[in-house]
Amino acid sequence: xxxYFSQIIFMIVIFCLLAxxxxxxxxxxxxxxxxxxxxxxxxxxxxxxxxxxxxxxxCHTGIDNxxxxxxxxxxxxxxxxxxxxxxxAASYKTDVHAVAQNMTCADCHQNIHTLLKPAKPRKIVVNDxxxxxHAPEDYALPGHGKAVSAxxxxxxxxxxxxxxxxxxxxxxxxxxxxxxxxxxxxxxCKSCHADNTIAGRNNLSPAVADTYDKTYHxxxxxxxxxxxxxxxxxCHTGHNTLKADDPRSALYPGNLYVSCKxxxxxxxxxxxxxxxxxxxxxxxxxxxxHIAEVFMFxxxxxxxxxxxxxxxxxxxxxxRDKCRKRKAGSIGDTLAPECREEKQIQRFTxxxxxxHVLLILSFFTLVGTGFPIKYPETAWAKVLVNMWGGPHMxxxxxxxxxxxxxxxxxxxxxxxxxxxxxxxxxRGWMARxxxxxxxxxxxxxxxxxxxxxxxxxxxxxxxxxxxWTYWEKFDFLAVFWGMMAIGLSGFMLWxxxxxxxxxxxxxxxxxxxVHSEEAxxxxxxxxxxxxxxxxxxxxxFPLEPNIFTGRYRxxxxxxxxxLEYERMTAEGKLESLKREGPGLWAQLFAxxxxxxxxxxxxxxxxxxxWAVLFY
Amino acid sequence: MKNKLWAGLSVAVLIVAAALPSLSQMPRASAAALIDVKxxxxxxxxxxxxxxxxxxxxxxxxxxxxxxLCLACDDEKGVSALSSLTKDSKIVFYTGGAGxxxxxxxxxxxxxxxxxxxxxxxxxxxxxxxxxLPVVSEKRIPRVISQAVRSGNFSxxxxxxxxxxxxxxxxxxxxAAGHLDGAQNFPLTxxxxxxxxxxxxxxxxxxxxxxxxxxxxxxxxxRKGFWDIQRLKGGMAGYQREAR
Numbered sequence: 001x002x003x004y005f006s007q008i009i010f011m012i013v014i015f016c017l018l019a020x021x022x023x024x025x026x027x028x029x030x031x032x033x034x035x036x037x038x039x040x041x042x043x044x045x046x047x048x049x050x051x052x053x054x055x056x057x058x059c060h061t062g063i064d065n066x067x068x069x070x071x072x073x074x075x076x077x078x079x080x081x082x083x084x085x086x087x088x089a090a091s092y093k094t095d096v097h098a099v100a101q102n103m104t105c106a107d108c109h110q111n112i113h114t115l116l117k118p119a120k121p122r123k124i125v126v127n128d129x130x131x132x133x134h135a136p137e138d139y140a141l142p143g144h145g146k147a148v149s150a151x152x153x154x155x156x157x158x159x160x161x162x163x164x165x166x167x168x169x170x171x172x173x174x175x176x177x178x179x180x181x182x183x184x185x186x187x188x189c190k191s192c193h194a195d196n197t198i199a200g201r202n203n204l205s206p207a208v209a210d211t212y213d214k215t216y217h218x219x220x221x222x223x224x225x226x227x228x229x230x231x232x233x234x235c236h237t238g239h240n241t242l243k244a245d246d247p248r249s250a251l252y253p254g255n256l257y258v259s260c261k262x263x264x265x266x267x268x269x270x271x272x273x274x275x276x277x278x279x280x281x282x283x284x285x286x287x288x289x290h291i292a293e294v295f296m297f298x299x300x301x302x303x304x305x306x307x308x309x310x311x312x313x314x315x316x317x318x319x320r321d322k323c324r325k326r327k328a329g330s331i332g333d334t335l336a337p338e339c340r341e342e343k344q345i346q347r348f349t350x351x352x353x354x355x356h357v358l359l360i361l362s363f364f365t366l367v368g369t370g371f372p373i374k375y376p377e378t379a380w381a382k383v384l385v386n387m388w389g390g391p392h393m394x395x396x397x398x399x400x401x402x403x404x405x406x407x408x409x410x411x412x413x414x415x416x417x418x419x420x421x422x423x424x425x426x427r428g429w430m431a432r433x434x435x436x437x438x439x440x441x442x443x444x445x446x447x448x449x450x451x452x453x454x455x456x457x458x459x460x461x462x463x464x465x466x467x468w469t470y471w472e473k474f475d476f477l478a479v480f481w482g483m484m485a486i487g488l489s490g491f492m493l494w495x496x497x498x499x500x501x502x503x504x505x506x507x508x509x510x511x512x513x514v515h516s517e518e519a520x521x522x523x524x525x526x527x528x529x530x531x532x533x534x535x536x537x538x539x540x541f542p543l544e545p546n547i548f549t550g551r552y553r554x555x556x557x558x559x560x561x562x563l564e565y566e567r568m569t570a571e572g573k574l575e576s577l578k579r580e581g582p583g584l585w586a587q588l589f590a591x592x593x594x595x596x597x598x599x600x601x602x603x604x605x606x607x608x609x610w611a612v613l614f615y
Numbered sequence: 616m617k618n619k620l621w622a623g624l625s626v627a628v629l630i631v632a633a634a635l636p637s638l639s640q641m642p643r644a645s646a647a648a649l650i651d652v653k654x655x656x657x658x659x660x661x662x663x664x665x666x667x668x669x670x671x672x673x674x675x676x677x678x679x680x681x682x683x684l685c686l687a688c689d690d691e692k693g694v695s696a697l698s699s700l701t702k703d704s705k706i707v708f709y710t711g712g713a714g715x716x717x718x719x720x721x722x723x724x725x726x727x728x729x730x731x732x733x734x735x736x737x738x739x740x741x742x743x744x745x746x747x748l749p750v751v752s753e754k755r756i757p758r759v760i761s762q763a764v765r766s767g768n769f770s771x772x773x774x775x776x777x778x779x780x781x782x783x784x785x786x787x788x789x790x791a792a793g794h795l796d797g798a799q800n801f802p803l804t805x806x807x808x809x810x811x812x813x814x815x816x817x818x819x820x821x822x823x824x825x826x827x828x829x830x831x832x833x834x835x836x837x838r839k840g841f842w843d844i845q846r847l848k849g850g851m852a853g854y855q856r857e858a859r
Contacts, residue, residue: 093744093747094744094745094747098744099712099741099744100711100741100827101758101827101830101831102677102678102711102750102755102831103758104755104757106757107757107758110760132760132762133761133762133763133830134763135762135763135764135765135768136762137765138763138765138848
């Protein structure tokens with residue numbers, strides 16, 4: 001190193017000597033220009049400005065003949081700031097000032113010859129510069145701008161949100177771009193407001209971002225559909241970001257109606273009690289929401305605790321039975337198709353089978369379109385939504401499926417009334433309600449539950465069932481409860497403004513909780529308990545097709561519904577229920593559609609558990 | 616019978632499902648058909664299109680798509696300037712950012728004369744620039760600082776400003792349909808002819824359609840010696856929004 005030291009010094013000296021003449025040349029040229037352009041701007045201030053190291057001709061090019069220039073014959077070429085400031089120039093091409101107003105650098109940087117490095121903090125300088133044109137009462141006085149002027153370095157200045165030379169404006173953006181901007185600005189807000197350190201320093205709640213993400217607005221935003229929901233600025237406004245107790249704030253109680261009505265054009269004044277950030281404000285009670293959450297938790301925990309235990313115990317018992325029978329050689333291959341020649345028993349009518357197929361289709365549509373909104377942060381949410389043709393189409397499919405499900409519900413209600421009051425005869429309705437053909441629970445069901453648990457532990461025989469088992473009744477009645485809970489809450493979320501004429505806004509918050517949790521209950525229950533009880537239980541695996549074919553074997557009836565078999569035999573009705581075995585096409589449809597539904601359901605169940613466990 | 620009813624209902628639901636997406640994408644009615652930037656760019660490459668900057672000479676000279684004619688909507692000689700065109704010629708009108716006036720006289724006259732391919736550029740010059748496409752400025756107006764006044768503060772501004780005068784630069788027809796009290800109409804399309812009629816000693820407030828043209832007008836007037844100029848933020852559209 002030592003032997004090269006003198007050579008390095010020599011190189012530095014040579015470099016400096018080469019550099020000095022170029023600076024001198026620049027000064028020399030500037031001196032010549034100052035002979036005419038003798039204003040103090042050029043003779044004094046310019047040398048101290050940020051561009052002071054440049055000669056005049058660095059920017060004002062094309063002056064190749066001083067005398068022609070002096071006489072006014074030859075002007076310099078237009079100044080091209082982009083020759084040096086390349087990156088800024090590239091991004092500025094799509095900046096709103098360039099695009100909408102044809103503004104060039106010097107329109108903002110008007111004192112270009114005297115431009116000094118700012119003495120004030122950058123954020124304050126930016127604020128001051130922008131409000132030279134933009135109304136200060138909008139941009140500099142309230143909220144962030146005021147805090148910046150007061151020296152708060154955490155607060156956002158104009159360029160923190162809008163960027164410096166690549167500003168896109170709502171005014172110039174297409175509808176698609178506006179959506180992108182809404183998403184981008186919401187992210188900008190979150191970048192500071194979700195930061196615990198910044199929030200703590202400024203006495204703000206860091207939960208505002210997280211609680212927004214858990215609302216319908218936030219979830220739909222995350223799933224990639226900012227077009228039709230509120231981002232931060234839609235409620236808080238872009239610039240008039242004041243505390244809610246300031247009468248000038250869009251969130252001031254007296255102003256909330258106007259703020260909400262910008263999007264929810266049909267709404268009652270009581271709508272404003274909707275919580276856009278439930279749980280974000282410390283010390284504020286959200287009792288009704290808390291009660292709803294606890295209720296739904298107990299409901300879900302209770303249902304799953306009972307039925308998952310029931311399912312597991314049943315499975316292990318049925319598995320052991322099947323193994324025993326297989327060893328004894330008393331069961332054949334259950335996967336073999338049934339023969340048409342074999343007489344079977346009619347269990348479901350054509351209408352009931354069509355209803356179940358429609359129920360399956362609408363249910364899968366609802367799960368496939370709804371769960372990406374429930375778990376928008378998952379890796380699969382956007383993929384699933386895009387499979388429906390994007391968020392907009394996904395929403396349309398969700399609503400169509402909801403309408404189909406509602407129609408099924410009302411038709412089932414109608415059928416139930418016809419069952420209870422045939423030809424509007426009231427007499428005997430109690431007997432029918434609690435009778436063997438009814439789907440309404442009765443005391444025998446309680447005895448059957450007890451009997452099943454005894455059977456699970458080999459403490460007794462499997463109970464004998466009539467036309468409907470208690471778990472089938474639960475499935476049926478769960479749809480009734482579910483439709484009222486999920487259907488009503490769904491319509492509230494679909495038409496929140498209209499429902500505000502009936503209920504206050506905070507009920508919409510509860511509707512969101514109920515809709516979400518009830519959807520989880522329905523989907524997970526169907527994909528676990530219902531699938532097991534009807535298809536995955538070892539003596540039926542992989543599929544019980546009678547809901548699609550409408551009929552099943554006499555032996556199956558005798559084994560699974562012994563009481564019904566005995567009742568039908570005693571009443572002499574069994575012969576009238578006998579039908580030809582299902583045809584080839586009916587069996588093919590039952591196998592393909594049934595198994596595809598099973599596989600799809602289990603796949604969706606996997607996605608749901610993925611979301612629950614890893615997000 | 617029940618089966619038929621059920622089947623009919625299912626078919627109806629499917630038809631509604633199929634129709635919904637197409638219903639949501641139905642275009643809105645317009646005086647002249649809209650053309651998007653990409654389609655226009657392709658048309659310009661064929662050279663078989665006449666481009667017209669319809670916002671007046673000041674805006675047109677400030678920035679226009681190369682090869683455009685500067686013919687304002689209220690230009691009396693507009694039709695005769697296009698007399699060499701055949702009836703099936705493609706003509707595209709545009710302005711800075713705001714759409715072309717739906718009541719544009721020149722478009723009406725052309726369509727009345729049987730021109731069948733008259734379009735307006737969706738998003739205007741701003742959308743063109745947004746795509747990074749070239750623009751020429753034959754005589755750019757250097758922008759001059761002029762404060763924006765919020766619509767909500769208009770009354771206060773009017774009370775406090777020294778000798779205020781509201782200059783409405785929208786078309787005469789739009790102005791006639793409704794304007795701010797005391798506003799005088801100097802359409803941007805004719806401002807280069809009429810600016811001399813504006814008194815120099817007044818505090819001016821420039822009002823346009825939507826806030827996108829007033830900055831240009833204010834800068835132009837500043838170049839002509841007017842020194843106390845402000846703009847109504849958001850133009851009349853913003854004012855009406857605030858009033859609601």
